[in-house]
Amino acid sequence: MTTRPKVTLIAAMSIDGFIAPADKEALPSTTWTSKEDWQFFTRQSKAIGTMILGSKTFETIKRALPERRMIVMTSRQEKYSEFQDPNLIFTGESPEEILSELAEQGVKEVALCGGSAIYTLFMQQDLVDELVLTVEPYVFGQGIKLFAERLEQKFSLMKQEKLNEAGTTVFFYKRILEK
Numbered sequence: 816m817t818t819r820p821k822v823t824l825i826a827a828m829s830i831d832g833f834i835a836p837a838d839k840e841a842l843p844s845t846t847w848t849s850k851e852d853w854q855f856f857t858r859q860s861k862a863i864g865t866m867i868l869g870s871k872t873f874e875t876i877k878r879a880l881p882e883r884r885m886i887v888m889t890s891r892q893e894k895y896s897e898f899q900d901p902n903l904i905f906t907g908e909s910p911e912e913i914l915s916e917l918a919e920q921g922v923k924e925v926a927l928c929g930g931s932a933i934y935t936l937f938m939q940q941d942l943v944d945e946l947v948l949t950v951e952p953y954v955f956g957q958g959i960k961l962f963a964e965r966l967e968q969k970f971s972l973m974k975q976e977k978l979n980e981a982g983t984t985v986f987f988y989k990r991i992l993e994k
């Protein structure tokens with residue numbers, strides 16, 4: 816059996832655990848996420864090479880990001896037929912199916928890039944090995960939470976890296992499997 820790729824969840828969030836504020840019109844991501852985090856995300860996702868994201872997150876980007884393969888999860892592949900880039904794949908497959916195909920292609924790691932529905936789906940199926948969480952120094956009070964369901968998994972902090980003077984910090988966690 817081929818080993819599935821390592822799954823590294825990458826997200827930017829507020830201090831209080833939201834990946835998007837309730838009113839995205841008033842506070843678009845370009846205003847609360849830092850330039851340094853975008854640069855960090857770009858480096859990290861390029862180094863990993865393959866991204867998995869949900870269609871709602873793709874709708875916020877609406878293009879192929881350079882030097883990465885993007886696998887967009889959707890039940891409506893036909894809606895995206897206008898996108899003909901070979902590095903942009905729209906699929907209705909399950910997380911297990913996607914990871915098993917990638918393993919057969921020799922892919923060793925994927926970046927799980929959200930949003931909340933997709934993060935939660937992979938976590939529920941126990942498919943997330945590492946978390947790379949950028950905490951931006953904002954509080955939203957309300958918004959889209961990193962995870963949308965009850966979960967119970969243990970992680971260990973491997974390292975942290977401050978990205979700028981405002982205090983934007985990336986935390987790297989590894990999954991701990993309890994016996």
Ligand SMILES: NC(=O)c1ccc[n+]([C@@H]2O[C@H](COP(=O)([O-])OP(=O)(O)OC[C@H]3O[C@@H](n4cnc5c(N)ncnc54)[C@H](OP(=O)(O)O)[C@@H]3O)[C@@H](O)[C@H]2O)c1
Pocket residue numbers: 825826827828833834835839844868869870871872873875888889890891906907908909928929930931932933934936959
């Ligand atoms: N701060 C961050 O780091 C970060 C990162 C990513 C996203 N975000 C934010 O998160 C928000 C989007 O998150 P979200 O939870 O609403 O949506 P999402 O996770 O991006 O996408 C949800 C969509 O994924 C598809 N999907 C879900 N389960 C599936 C399955 N089992 N098989 C196939 N397709 C499946 C469905 O698409 P169809 O309806 O097309 O079938 C569903 O509507 C946006 O506001 C975005 O800006 C923030």
